[in-house]
Amino acid sequence: MLETKRVLLAVSGGIAAFKAAALTSKLVQAGFSVKVMMTKNAEKFISPLTFQALSREPVYTDTFEEPDPSQIAHIDIADWADVILCAPASADLIAKMAGGHADDMVTTTLLASTAPVYVAPAMNVHMYAHPAVKRNMDQLKLDGCRFIEPDEGYLACGYTGKGRMAEPEDLLAMMQHHFIYETHPEWHGKKVLVTAGPTREVIDPVRYISNRSSGKMGFALAEEAAARGAHVILIAGPSALPDPHGVTRINVTSAEEMKNAVLKHAEEQDIIIKAAAVSDYRPEKTYAYKVKKTDEDQEVHLERTTDILLELGKIKKERQTLIGFAAESDDLHTYAVEKLKRKNADMICANSITTPGGGFEADTNALTLFFQNKDNVSIQQTSKKAAAKVILDEAHTLWREKQ
Template sequence: MKGKKRVLLAVSGGIAAFKAAALTSRLVQADYEVKVMMTKNALNFIGEVTFQALSRNPVYTDTFIEPDPEKIAHIDVADWADIIFIAPASADVIARLANGLADDMVSTTIMASTAPKYIAPAMNVHMYANPAVQRNMQRLVQDGYQFVEPDEGYLACGYTGKGRMAEPEDLHAMIDHHFIRAAHPEWHGKRVVITAGPTQEVIDPVRFLSNRSSGKMGFSLAAEAAARGADVTLVAGPVSLDTPHGVNRINVQSAEEMYKAVMNKAEAADVVIKAAAVSDYKPAEPLTEKMKKSAGSETLHMIRTADILAELGTLEKKPVLIGFAAESENVEDYAREKLRKKNVDAICANSVVSEGSGFQVDTNSLDLFFRDGTKDHIPLMSKADAAKQILNHIPPLWVNRYDR
């Protein structure tokens, strides 16, 4: 049985070859085994020694260099790969693959491999839009290749537009997703709505009421669900976190905005995970001018915000519903009461006063309480790993519910 996942990276000629070096470094640090092959034009932009040092493997540049007489190099490495990633992919390489040409190390290896193949184009904006290039890409899609859309931005040629190769972190995420998706077919196509972060309730043009939520737990859940192949909508309060790869993000500020965004998506969802720390109260009448200091005390009249979790629990076609409970005492009692009162399938509860757990940290420890009375404990671990544990508990909850 194989150990590390094996990535064969094909680098063609283009200034974006430096991003391929960064991708190689990221993958090796993430415990992938990486081998690199390069076209002759790629060698004009970056040296093979760079990739050899980063990958800790020999670099393939010539079909006719056969260091091991017992093996044919391009066949051997073609069979070795779990996945082939072509980044950057020039218009020339795309054309050659689309037309079945195989006369260098990169093309012969790709043609000889049955591994899944991903292509990350990088070229001038007009070249990318050229009908011939678009036609070649469409042919490759029909042949089973998957494309990573290039970004828009400033290009090395001086133009600004679509054609810049996707960033190494996005390519890394796609490779992660490829392997995670394969391990979790039950999540493919599931429609998942996740809330994350705090909400802010306006007092006046300067001040607002909020809480300590960083959004890290919800964002970790969104990243993992998307990696497993789910169609994820992330409704995020005001946080400074990057949108996970493959996630549709809706930014909101107030509890009311979050309520509207969630309810708009909920009835079509298979799963809703309410990880956001929503304000329970808001000022009855926000001020239009800044409140000035006075000698005495001030009283702020507050009213309740909409209870999103309870409202979701009343839906006729209720999705699998997962709530969170951040408590400072009597965690189990409050969690079980919330489970019953809100009519949800599970509650993920944690103590915000426990070290390493709760708000504004990268770790969490949780107790999961289920409708059937069972519970499970997630010990202190990274929020990314905790998200995996939480999602592992969800598929049994949607079995035998109703057809969608």
């Protein structure tokens, strides 16, 4: 992040308080400045010393404890926060917030702050569904609080259902998205489609043809676009990567499945980014059974798959921006320019797969962006997340010029 963002974490009483410790660590590692305040019941589950060690900041537990006589602690940290995250938010804390109570450090600070407030509930499944809790959450939504839905699963009480606090990774993503969203109003409501990962072309139930694409570049683009406020559809080939926060993911396997999914959603998109490494060929014949090995050589006849980017270029609307990728081992410039023109793309993101740290499966990339009507843009080797920011900046410039 360009500057340190300040997160005030409010921890209330509940077994999910242990997740708040992991969240504190993740926030600090991600570059946030974190201060923690705790209810008295939270201290029964986890020690303030834990949060102090993880945040490297004092932990606030008592409204009347004023270590600095020149400041009023709950006013000072209320003014300090860029955002407040209540995690876990117990039914009791939610009720107090809805009623405007100010009887401890957490509730007093919440009333004194003008920062955006996120609430991550954590409680028993029946408590979460109780009319009083629902009523309190509805009131807080009207007051401007933003809720992070709990997960479904096994709860500490022994029940299985909705009420488990969102995972620290999801809460971290929400905080990152909050600050990215606020600084990119031009992306709010944009419709973006991203393809990512490899495809698999089946030979038999055991064997297939594929490539080494991990999907990391496409997933980074989808995640960044969603964080900026776009409505993102991610059409992904086989990949073990987790769903990016705020993205609608459609899983496919073959090139044909990816083509069908892309064409189904293409017309309504503002920006389409085809980052997937789609197989160029598939077996002409497939088998429903495992082909047994013999002493003889085997031949697999291949047929061409549909060129999805080429098809998109044919049906592209004047208002749409179409972006493709080119992974090359040699003569990068020639192939990228040819691809740009022949497929009617607005931008081609080209990278050399022979450059260390710039090929498939790596967390980094080095790219050259080619355009129809302006000079190339070089992205020196950097993380794929950082590269995604540059690509999206250029994509929006292209889109805006078309409007």
